[in-house]
Amino acid sequence: MPVVLIFFIAGGMITGGLALLDEANHRRAEDVVRRRQELEVYLLRREVDLEELRRQARDLGLDPDQVIAGYDAMRNHDITVEDIRRLLAGAAPSS
Numbered sequence: 001m002p003v004v005l006i007f008f009i010a011g012g013m014i015t016g017g018l019a020l021l022d023e024a025n026h027r028r029a030e031d032v033v034r035r036r037q038e039l040e041v042y043l044l045r046r047e048v049d050l051e052e053l054r055r056q057a058r059d060l061g062l063d064p065d066q067v068i069a070g071y072d073a074m075r076n077h078d079i080t081v082e083d084i085r086r087l088l089a090g091a092a093p094s095s
Contacts, residue, residue, distance in 0.1 A: 053071060054068065070084070
């Protein structure tokens with residue numbers, strides 16, 4: 001009888017372990033889906049913002065591609081706001 005009891009307990013432990021593993025995999029899959037959705041929302045919002053930035057650049061008579069390139073350079077920390085100020089001060093027409 002004890003051998004049967006040991007197999008019964010072992011079977012219960014294996015079944016419980018598989019259920020826990022299945023639950024962990026399910027939660028991990030939910031996390032992946034949630035992170036992917038958050039990334040998609042971020043990218044969509046960024047794209048909308050970039051389209052607004054392009055529109056504003058066109059309204060000001062600027063090249064939208066250059067404005068976006070400057071924005072990307074600032075976002076990637078390739079250029080700082082102080083660098084831009086120096087460039088603008090050097091390009092400003094003297095009165």
